[in-house]
Structures are given as structure tokens and as C-alpha cells.
Amino acid sequence: MAMSLNDEQYDQSVVDQRAQSVAHLFVDRVAASSGEKAFGHPDGEGWSWLTWAQVDERVRRIGAGLVTLGVEPQDRVAIASSTRLEWVLADLAVMLAAGATTTIYPTTTAEDVQYILADSGSKVVFAENDEQATKLRTLRESVADVRKVVLFDGEGDGDWVIGLADLEAAGAQLLSEQPDVLDARIAGIGSQDLSTLIYTSGTTGRPKGVQLPHDAWAYEAAAVDATGLLDQDDLQFLWLPLAHVFGKMLLTLPLQIGFPTAIDGRVDKIIENLPVVKPTWMGAAPRIFEKVYGRITTMMADEGGAKAKMFDWASGVATDASNVRADGGKPGGALALKHSVADKLVLHKIRDRFGGRVRFFISGSAALNPDVARWFDAMGLPILEGYGLTETSAAAFVNRPYPGANQIGTVGWPLPGTEVKIAEDGEILVKGPGVMQGYRGLDDATAEALVDGWLHTGDIGELLPTGHLRITDRKKDLFKTSNGKYVAPSVIESLFKGICPYASQLVIEGDGRKFVSALVTLDEDGIVEWGAHHGMQDADYQTIVTSDACRAMVQGHIDELNTKLNRWEQIKRFIILPRDLTIEDGEITPSLKLKRKVVTGKYRTELDGLYVD
Structure with a gap:
């Protein structure tokens, strides 16, 4: 069974007697x-x-x-x-x-x-x-x-x-x-x-x-x-x-x-450094995990034959074992035996890419795709997703590594000493010693964000019976189509990254529109390799992503995504951009977070064109 926040044991004196x-x-x-x-x-x-x-x-x-x-x-x-x-x-x-x-x-x-x-x-x-x-x-x-x-x-x-x-x-x-x-x-x-x-x-x-x-x-x-x-x-x-x-x-x-x-x-040195440093843990943004997941899964698919079959079998066994652990259990019997074989043949090789000693990763700064998280967990590399803001000195919540406590799809339990409540409109409110003093020189903005000691995070979420927090979306990112239906873009964007192994960014559009559309960018390393396997050896990124074959491939993944969405959330039309979004062009932050309004503003003409019948 999944553990509850009430089950957690911790030493309160460590918090009470913290340094000055x-x-x-x-x-x-x-x-x-x-x-x-x-x-x-x-x-x-x-x-x-x-x-x-x-x-x-x-x-x-x-x-x-x-x-x-x-x-x-x-x-x-x-x-x-x-x-x-x-x-x-x-x-x-x-x-x-x-x-x-x-x-x-x-x-x-x-x-x-x-x-x-x-x-x-x-x-x-x-x-x-x-x-x-x-x-x-x-x-x-x-x-x-x-x-x-x-x-x-x-x-x-x-x-x-x-x-x-x-x-x-x-x-x-x-x-x-x-x-x-x-x-x-x-x-x-x-x-x-x-x-x-x-x-x-x-x-x-x-x-x-x-x-x-x-x-x-x-x-x-x-x-x-x-x-x-x-x-x-x-x-x-x-x-x-x-x-x-x-x-x-x-x-x-x-x-x-x-x-x-x-x-x-x-x-660019992370993957090279990990086998040398051999860390036991590392913090990262979701984009890093998405890239690794996409790289390994596509590489094995391209191998084909016996290697691909072995990888698929081992991944399936590992997923079954992961599901048992998620419920607080321990794999036994035939599953335990199969998992031991899978680990010797495949799983340990993936862990060795990270140095072979990682106990867990911690993911923060943006939403982590649950399918990516499940894959890492199955490989024996659990990701503990957390949540916080600059205004909360980073972590306010984080999952825990014990069986049944790491609930994928949530950001975990609050840190000891942090309080949380959900406002009537679904906004997450946080109070605790980690909350900021205020915004420098901005009294009105501070008064708006901090009310009676409670920080209004601007995020929408829900508390589960176990005490885990699930984030739904950014309050300011939610939009309504012209049909009056609400859409949470970051949920859809994260979901796509677990479906399409070549995805870099998906930017959802549709505020006041009659349907939802999207901008798509693809991972440069992954798509160049894909191109080499589809008759486009030595072609550059732009040539590959603007090809009919690439569009058909992305369309297939969009179609799969749409099967998981409500009708009004489904992506009807999309554009594959001729380049990826970058920090240097101000489209993503240095912590790899999407600057949604910057991107949709920059490509407003192209997006408008999708709505011309």
C-alpha cells in the first residue's frame, strides 16, 4: 500500500535547532x-x-x-x-x-x-x-x-x-x-x-x-x-x-x-562525467531525463533484432517489478527471478551509464513526465520529483525514496515545517520558514503574493489522501477555447514528451481559439540519427524536420497523444519549427523552463495561419 504523510518519521529537533x-x-x-x-x-x-x-x-x-x-x-x-x-x-x-x-x-x-x-x-x-x-x-x-x-x-x-x-x-x-x-x-x-x-x-x-x-x-x-x-x-x-x-x-x-x-x-559533459564521478545522487531538470530516455529507447529501437527484443523484454519485467514496489511491496517468485536475469543482461548496463551508484535523482523546476519517471524507476534509477519556487527557497515538497512513498505523478510530501492548503480556486498556498521575505522594492507585488503569511504560488493542484501533492498546471497558463473549455497546456506538453522520443519542446496554443494547435521542436541529436535511418544521411536538422517523412512521424505521435486527451484538448494542427528553442534566444530559461508567452508571441503569425480555413 502507498504510504501516507502520517507514516513519515523524522527528527524535528534537526529543524528546530537549525543554524543561525x-x-x-x-x-x-x-x-x-x-x-x-x-x-x-x-x-x-x-x-x-x-x-x-x-x-x-x-x-x-x-x-x-x-x-x-x-x-x-x-x-x-x-x-x-x-x-x-x-x-x-x-x-x-x-x-x-x-x-x-x-x-x-x-x-x-x-x-x-x-x-x-x-x-x-x-x-x-x-x-x-x-x-x-x-x-x-x-x-x-x-x-x-x-x-x-x-x-x-x-x-x-x-x-x-x-x-x-x-x-x-x-x-x-x-x-x-x-x-x-x-x-x-x-x-x-x-x-x-x-x-x-x-x-x-x-x-x-x-x-x-x-x-x-x-x-x-x-x-x-x-x-x-x-x-x-x-x-x-x-x-x-x-x-x-x-x-x-x-x-x-x-x-x-x-x-x-x-x-x-x-x-x-x-x-554537454553530464553524461561523460557521471561514469567518472560515480555519484550517489543528482538534481536535474526534467529535460535531462527526457533526453536520456529518448536517446536510449530510440537507440535500442534502431538496433532492431535480438537486442531490441531483449531490451523490450527486460523493460517489461522491470516495469512489473517497479509497479510492485510503487504499491509498497517487494517482487517475489517468478517475477523476482525474471528481474534478476533482466538486471544482469540489460538493466545494470543502463545504471552503469550514470556511474553505477545512483540511489536516486531529484527532479525540479518543471513538470516531469510520469512515463519517463516510470521508465527510470524500472531501470533502478528512481526519480524523486519535488516542487518549489524561487519564493520558497526551492524545495517545499519532495517525494521520498522508500517503497510506497515515491508516488510518480506527484511532487511528494511537504518538507518538515512547511504547511500547505488548496484555495477555493485550486491554487496551492504554502507557508513556512523557507518562504521569501518579499520582492525587493515591490510592496504591491509582495502584498499580492503573501497574504497572512501564505504564499500564493500561482500553481493549481490537489492534495491526495496520502498527503502527496499533484500539480495540475500554472494558474496563468490555463486557457479557455472559444467553446468555453479549459485546457492545461503543461500537462499535455509533458505527456507528449513521454510519447515521442524525439521531442524537445511542445508549445500548446488555443486561448480563445476554436481548437488547440501546437509548435513542435525536436531533439537535434536524436532527429539527426533518425534521419540517417530514413534516407537522410548527412542532412542537417532543418532539412530533416521539414521533410514529409519527419512530419508523418510526428503526426503519428500527435495522434497517439490525442487518444489520451479530451476532445477539446486534442491538437488539430501543428507546426514543426526549423530550429529548437534556446536559452540564447530567450525562449527557455537557464533552468530549461519554457517561456511560453515569448515563444507564442514570436511565432504569432505562423500560429494565426493555422486557424485560417
């Missing part, structure tokens, strides 16, 4: 685990690791360097960089200097960077490289509060832009003169002092600065720790953008729990 600040968390971790591995990073052809003591040494030099630049308690310090070791060091240094980190994606446009820096009042900016520094130089006159730009890669110009080594040298000098300068700062940090200012992705309008205090992060880390999900023997692989709230939370967990973390933000 992120800086205190770090100091306590260094004291407890000084000689243990902390953070690993790519180094040439291999990986190098720093111990907690070595991290502490560098972080203190950088933190003291910030003090020499005039950073005062709760002053904002921005980081404009991809995920890498230096991001971690800079963020921790800001914490020890009692500052507050403002996060900026390296793909953020100059216009939005200018807005974020001006709105936050950031005094210092850590920039990844010359590309970021060049962007900042063009903004110098409009971001007067920024005193220095500190480069991770490069030496700077000796004026406004300096190298990280220069900052560390200044910090080392200050520490030699005032050894206790950072300890005094740390002692003065209050639990409600500002720790992080994260600007929302801006899917509509200007990004809003979400103010998250130290207590929000200390709570998140303690609450996850209390569930027993992770321990010191785990090893995390972290690639998610640290500018995103999900990535930032995953950076806070090792401070609380003490496990080592391997860091490399290069998305």
Missing part, C-alpha cells in the same frame, strides 16, 4: 569535517578535490578581500558566472563577509544585467571571464554602485576590473593584520538578515528580486536533513545553474550534511 546563518553552517562544517573532501572540479583530463579546510582557507581570503572593497553587512555582491568551483567559493565568501549574494545567469542580456545590478545596488560583481567583463564595461556608467568587477578567469585591467588572485591577495593581507575580521562579521549575522537576492527568470515583464534570508536556507538544509534522504556517505554531482534557486539549495545541503560534491556546469 549560512555562514554558521559553513563554519560548523569546516570544524566537523576539515580533512574530508568538500568540492571537486574538472582539472585537465581528471578531477581535483579540495578538503573543507582548503575551501575555508580560500573562502576566507576572498571574504576578507570583499571587506577591503568596502562590502558591509547585507551589502549585495553579484555573481555572473556558470556553475563552477569559483562560484561556490565566491558565494561562501559573501556569506562570511555577512553580505548577500545577487545571482546573475551568464546568458542574461545586458539590459537585464543593468536592471538587476541597479535594482539590487550590488557593490561588487564576480564575473566568469572577459565576455562577462565586456558586458559589464558597457554598463559602467549606469551601475554606479558597482565598485569593482572580479574576474574568475583573467587578470583584469588593474582599474575597475581585477583578477580573483588580486582580491585573494588583498584579503590575505587584511587577515594578517586583523585575523578576526570575518569571525566578527559572522557573529553579527541575524537569522532574518538578507542572504540571497535571486531575480526571477522574467518569463513576463521585468524580473523581480526575491529576498531570501539566512534562515530560509538554514531551514531548507535542516528540513532535508531531517527526512533522512541523504547522509555523509553520499556523493553529489552538481551541474545545475547556481544562479537558480534549485542549484543554490543543492549547494547548501553539503554544508548541513557533510557529503562531498563534484561540480561542473557544462551540460
Whole structure:
């Protein structure tokens, strides 16, 4: 039987006795685990690791360097960089200097960077490289509060832009003169002092600065720790953008729990890194799981013959075993025997692609297709889907890994200390220590989002009898056709990605229209391989996706999708776009979330054409 929230056992004292600040968390971790591995990073052809003591040494030099630049308690310090070791060091240094980190994606446009820096009042900016520094130089006159730009890669110009080594040298000098300068700062940090200012992705309008205090992060880390999900023997692989709230939370967990973390933000290196790093867990966005699922299933289908039959048989057996586990049981008898054979012949090879030690993945930032989740679970790689917002410091809910507790199609139970209720219109309301203080400088928006301590999430959902939360859709994304029928686009879009292994994006349209239509993009690697098997060797992406054969293939998957939908939800017409959606073109966020209004606005003429009889 499925477990209930009432069945969960956790140590409430871990939450009640949480650290005063992120800086205190770090100091306590260094004291407890000084000689243990902390953070690993790519180094040439291999990986190098720093111990907690070595991290502490560098972080203190950088933190003291910030003090020499005039950073005062709760002053904002921005980081404009991809995920890498230096991001971690800079963020921790800001914490020890009692500052507050403002996060900026390296793909953020100059216009939005200018807005974020001006709105936050950031005094210092850590920039990844010359590309970021060049962007900042063009903004110098409009971001007067920024005193220095500190480069991770490069030496700077000796004026406004300096190298990280220069900052560390200044910090080392200050520490030699005032050894206790950072300890005094740390002692003065209050639990409600500002720790992080994260600007929302801006899917509509200007990004809003979400103010998250130290207590929000200390709570998140303690609450996850209390569930027993992770321990010191785990090893995390972290690639998610640290500018995103999900990535930032995953950076806070090792401070609380003490496990080592391997860091490399290069998305194209994930599959290459996993067999080398051999992590026990990893957080990811659904798009990563969808790509792996599509890649493996299509590869086996293309193999044909005995290999494909063996894979299909093993997958079927694994699915049967997964279904038994989902109900809280354990496969026995003939099923257990068949599963053992399937595992030796097929399943373990798939797990080995991820390093062979993964206990589970955690999925967040967008809806995960249940069919994809079931496939991973069957392979022995369970995905624990969670849910949260920037405004909740990432996780507010997450599934649990024990039998009967991981309910696929839901986002799990609330973290210990988080409350939830469903409003009359179906909106999910959340209250707890992880909820933001408010939007910087936007009192009206804050008052609208926070009512009597309850955060209005903007998402629609339902609570199951077991306490699991199921998300239906974004409240603002729901639309009504001209026939008066409501359609939830993200549910349909997620469903399609489990049906079509070549799908990258499906964007549903139909607000005020007489039927539902869609924009389709396909995974470039997968569709090029498909083309090679269908008489289009060496053809480029655009040639393949605009071919009659490709359209017929997609039409077949759309037809299958429509059998699973109500009549008014079914896709009557669609366009396959000549290219995939990208972060660089502003069509998806750096956390791989669709910017629906941007995309439908960009292709408005083409969509309108679908409704011309």
C-alpha cells in the first residue's frame, strides 16, 4: 500500500535547532569535517578535490578581500558566472563577509544585467571571464554602485576590473593584520538578515528580486536533513545553474550534511562525467531525463533484432517489478527471478551509464513526465520529483525514496515545517520558514503574493489522501477555447514528451481559439540519427524536420497523444519549427523552463495561419 504523510518519521529537533546563518553552517562544517573532501572540479583530463579546510582557507581570503572593497553587512555582491568551483567559493565568501549574494545567469542580456545590478545596488560583481567583463564595461556608467568587477578567469585591467588572485591577495593581507575580521562579521549575522537576492527568470515583464534570508536556507538544509534522504556517505554531482534557486539549495545541503560534491556546469559533459564521478545522487531538470530516455529507447529501437527484443523484454519485467514496489511491496517468485536475469543482461548496463551508484535523482523546476519517471524507476534509477519556487527557497515538497512513498505523478510530501492548503480556486498556498521575505522594492507585488503569511504560488493542484501533492498546471497558463473549455497546456506538453522520443519542446496554443494547435521542436541529436535511418544521411536538422517523412512521424505521435486527451484538448494542427528553442534566444530559461508567452508571441503569425480555413 502507498504510504501516507502520517507514516513519515523524522527528527524535528534537526529543524528546530537549525543554524543561525549560512555562514554558521559553513563554519560548523569546516570544524566537523576539515580533512574530508568538500568540492571537486574538472582539472585537465581528471578531477581535483579540495578538503573543507582548503575551501575555508580560500573562502576566507576572498571574504576578507570583499571587506577591503568596502562590502558591509547585507551589502549585495553579484555573481555572473556558470556553475563552477569559483562560484561556490565566491558565494561562501559573501556569506562570511555577512553580505548577500545577487545571482546573475551568464546568458542574461545586458539590459537585464543593468536592471538587476541597479535594482539590487550590488557593490561588487564576480564575473566568469572577459565576455562577462565586456558586458559589464558597457554598463559602467549606469551601475554606479558597482565598485569593482572580479574576474574568475583573467587578470583584469588593474582599474575597475581585477583578477580573483588580486582580491585573494588583498584579503590575505587584511587577515594578517586583523585575523578576526570575518569571525566578527559572522557573529553579527541575524537569522532574518538578507542572504540571497535571486531575480526571477522574467518569463513576463521585468524580473523581480526575491529576498531570501539566512534562515530560509538554514531551514531548507535542516528540513532535508531531517527526512533522512541523504547522509555523509553520499556523493553529489552538481551541474545545475547556481544562479537558480534549485542549484543554490543543492549547494547548501553539503554544508548541513557533510557529503562531498563534484561540480561542473557544462551540460554537454553530464553524461561523460557521471561514469567518472560515480555519484550517489543528482538534481536535474526534467529535460535531462527526457533526453536520456529518448536517446536510449530510440537507440535500442534502431538496433532492431535480438537486442531490441531483449531490451523490450527486460523493460517489461522491470516495469512489473517497479509497479510492485510503487504499491509498497517487494517482487517475489517468478517475477523476482525474471528481474534478476533482466538486471544482469540489460538493466545494470543502463545504471552503469550514470556511474553505477545512483540511489536516486531529484527532479525540479518543471513538470516531469510520469512515463519517463516510470521508465527510470524500472531501470533502478528512481526519480524523486519535488516542487518549489524561487519564493520558497526551492524545495517545499519532495517525494521520498522508500517503497510506497515515491508516488510518480506527484511532487511528494511537504518538507518538515512547511504547511500547505488548496484555495477555493485550486491554487496551492504554502507557508513556512523557507518562504521569501518579499520582492525587493515591490510592496504591491509582495502584498499580492503573501497574504497572512501564505504564499500564493500561482500553481493549481490537489492534495491526495496520502498527503502527496499533484500539480495540475500554472494558474496563468490555463486557457479557455472559444467553446468555453479549459485546457492545461503543461500537462499535455509533458505527456507528449513521454510519447515521442524525439521531442524537445511542445508549445500548446488555443486561448480563445476554436481548437488547440501546437509548435513542435525536436531533439537535434536524436532527429539527426533518425534521419540517417530514413534516407537522410548527412542532412542537417532543418532539412530533416521539414521533410514529409519527419512530419508523418510526428503526426503519428500527435495522434497517439490525442487518444489520451479530451476532445477539446486534442491538437488539430501543428507546426514543426526549423530550429529548437534556446536559452540564447530567450525562449527557455537557464533552468530549461519554457517561456511560453515569448515563444507564442514570436511565432504569432505562423500560429494565426493555422486557424485560417
